[in-house]
Amino acid sequence: MKKLTILIVVALLLMGMLIVSAHQETSYHSMDADCDGAESDDGDDDYDGDSGSDNDGDSESDTGGEEGSDAGDDDADGDTYVSDDGDDVRSGTSGGLATTESADGDAESDADDSDTESDTDTDDDTGSGTIDEGSVGSDTGGDEGSDADDDDADGAGSDTSGDAMESDTDDDTDSGDDEDDDGDAEEGGSDEGDDDTESDTDDEESDTEDSEELEESETTTPNASITKEPETSSILLIHDGSVSCELVRLMGNYATALGIPVFEKRIDFDSRYLHDMDIGAMGDVGYVVLIARDVSGLNVLIDYVVSDRSLDGKKMIISSDIGEGMLKQHSLVLQKAASPESLILTDLDDSDLVWDALLSAESQGRHVEDELDSEDVDYTTVSDYDLVTTPAHRLVVTDAMLTASESKIPLEALKLVLILPFAATVIAIFRNVIGVRMYGVFGPAIMSIAFLSSGLVTGLILFAILLAAGLFSRKSIDRLNLMIVPRLAILLTLCCIVMAVIITVGIKMGNYTLAKTAVFPLLVMSTIVENFMKAVADKGLFDALKICLGTIVAAVTCFFVVSLSTLQAIVMTHPEVLVLVLGFNVLLGRWKGLRLVEYFRFSELRKG
Amino acid sequence: MILPRIFGKNRGVLGINERNIGHIYQENPRKLLKLVDDKLTTKDLLKSVNIPFPEVYGIFRAVHEIKNLEKVLKRDEFVIKPSNGAGGKGIVVIKGRSDDGWILANGGIIQRMEIEKHCLEVLEGVYSMDGNPSPVYFESLIKSHPALEKVAFEGVPDVRIIVYRGVPVMAMVRLPTRQSSGKANLHKGALGAGIKLSEGTTVHAICKDRSIDVHPDTGASLLEVEIPFWNDILVIASKSYEAVGLGYLGVDIVIDERLGPLVLELNARPGLSIQNANMSGLKRRLEVLEKMDLGRLDFDERVALAVEFDSTDWEAV
Known part of the structure; x- marks a missing residue:
């Protein structure tokens, strides 16, 4: 009996290992430090040389915007590039917009000085200082400055708000804050922007900035770009937090300097799917460039091309941190779904080189592959030939992924399902090998999955708020002398109320992240809060908090394990590793050794 | 390992x-x-x-039996226990009688009403290991x-x-x-x-x-x-x-x-x-x-x- 089980386990393990090792030459990359989204000052520094003095103005207005509110950031993203990003804030009420603008308005004072300084360079520079966060800020800077400046800046400013609201009538939305002359200014602004790009392409500084404006004007009036640059196809850049916003902006600037329009789309914790991308408005998309650390980027791209065929047959370049073998394996799904004209895979570290190569190839009409060769960048190409040569049992996985995506199951959701066993295994290790006490077994595991969708910090804050709400309400609930189940129902109700309030306040303040991500974590965490309250009643607050700490430590560790991009790639491309997980857990379940905490518990006994 | x-x-x-x-x-x-x-x-x-084992004075398995509490409450010393409890939960030790009720082990006073309420809670399963209803019984106090x-x-x-x-x-x-x-x-x-x-x-x-x-x-x-x-x-x-x-x-x-x-x-x-x-x-x-x-x-x-x-x-x- 015993031998039989061991035999089965060993067989399972061997099978899993064979399957995994046979079909992947995985190079394990260590996970990059999380750099999601935050516009880093480093990015600024790097490019100081390029954009010269007016960059100071930029960076200052940047920080001003950040200090204002998150909403300011969102808006800025939206306005810098294209209208499809505007849907991040699409449900924005006018109240939300008002706060946004006033927040930006705060940034004015910061931006003012630098703007006026850079005014000495060219008027356009100041105008383009608007591009990112400080759009409204430099607006006023312009007001105080010369008239020409005024027009320009206002133009950009009004564009911004228009995008953010996703409303067609810019004048209506703006009229509250800006004066009548906005309307005129807008036209003037966009006109001037166009002129500028055409005229002074030699001036580096104004160039990069103007290009941004060019994009804006393109967004609002797609026709302009098409008529202006009919010969150049555009680039669709999809990226996640692995490249800073600043860097993305500069990448965009660089491209537009060469007359190549770039459309940017960011995937994030809160929007791990692409939607409402107006491909038509992008003109002729020549290249789709995807820069994403983990498989999420590829997943959302596959989901997109499956639902919207407008990207079929395009040329695609993917930079990712996951191992080459697995990246290739997974991109077969993309190959099969969209059959791109060419599909190039590179490492995330090479993404800037790839971008350079792509731009120079585009501008000189050469092949990207040749440019990559000359830059000495490692890359892999995927073609239909790979679909033929891939072994049938590997294609089964590819087909399954494609089928799932076609059936409207987001691959990201599939990933969460496939990664859950790993989370549970980590919990099993925590309990049986380390001996950490925690609430429930799958509570912490699911909590870590919830962290994946909400982000670690947001998730922990939510959890803390819920625990605090539970603790504070306990006294008053206890006074009512209720039976236990209705008492827990009351507790859950309170959690939901607190959550609803947080979400509403978040939306009022222009933060939509919570609203999008909080529901799933809320459900998971309320059950843990319930366990916590039970423990408080049974064992006292101190013990309950200790177990709570154990739960959090386990959940956070779990989170770090399930967010390993290599692990995510493995489960997506080789779901059969779950057999390994089974085998491992059988072994773990039969392990008789002392738990880590028991070494301390029996320390005196072991010495004596 | x-x-x-x-x-x-x-x-x-x-x-x-x-x-x-x-x-x-x-x-x-x-x-x-x-x-x-x-x-x-x-x-x-x-x-x-x-x-x-300690003598059992009375067992109550359903809510309507609680009205027969009288014959148990004649005694001065007893322990109330859930049949399905764990870790000492739900145990009430009564060590004597006073003018306005019974004296608890810690010296506090418990009224008849409170005893009844405790018994009902035990029957509801508040103190049970699995949360299911559990009989409540009265047992002799050990010296x-x-x-x-x-x-x-x-x-x-x-x-x-x-x-x-x-x-x-x-x-x-x-x-x-x-x-x-x-x-x-x-x-x-x-x-x-x-x-x-x-x-x-x-x-x-x-x-x-x-x-x-x-x-x-x-x-x-x-x-x-x-x-x-x-x-x-x-x-x-x-x-x-x-x-x-x-x-x-x-x-x-x-x-x-x-x-x-x-x-x-x-x-x-x-x-x-x-x-x-x-x-x-x-x-x-x-x-x-x-x-x-x-x-x-x-x-x-x-x-x-x-x-x-x-x-x-x-x-x-």
């Missing part, structure tokens, strides 16, 4: 993993567990093999034996014996402290004093898994305390195995000043701190017995075996 390499060899300590996989899952079939989870069922089984008076603070000490396939393998006496508020649960702060099986005297004591020599509240020495009725206690422990058939069993015994040793409850998953209390691991003792065929021995022979092994420090055979 890795852990022993870091922390040094494990000298015969039985850990939770090994206890569960190696002993509880093997020796305690799932269908037998419910025999000890319900204390009233346990009492029936104990009765069938003539093991003494601690004078021999243990000095080492117990406000409460009744009880003797915990681990019985492996009917052979007592390790024992300790659990002594209430001020911190444990008169309860004999180790995790609540009660002391655990290991008892040498062959002699019936305490050899070592712990408080929260750390060594301690004197009782923190009474100041009495915790070593060399002689446990009264020791041989009877070993016999009762051994016979309890026959009552429920659990191969790995914790037997809790209280020593009443008039009635002597009484079985309080049986435990299918006894804790492991008893090893610290004895400054000795369980592993070797269990290994010695595991190899033997104990099926034909009766309880007297099993006790004799335990005493013999213990006097040679479980090295023999």
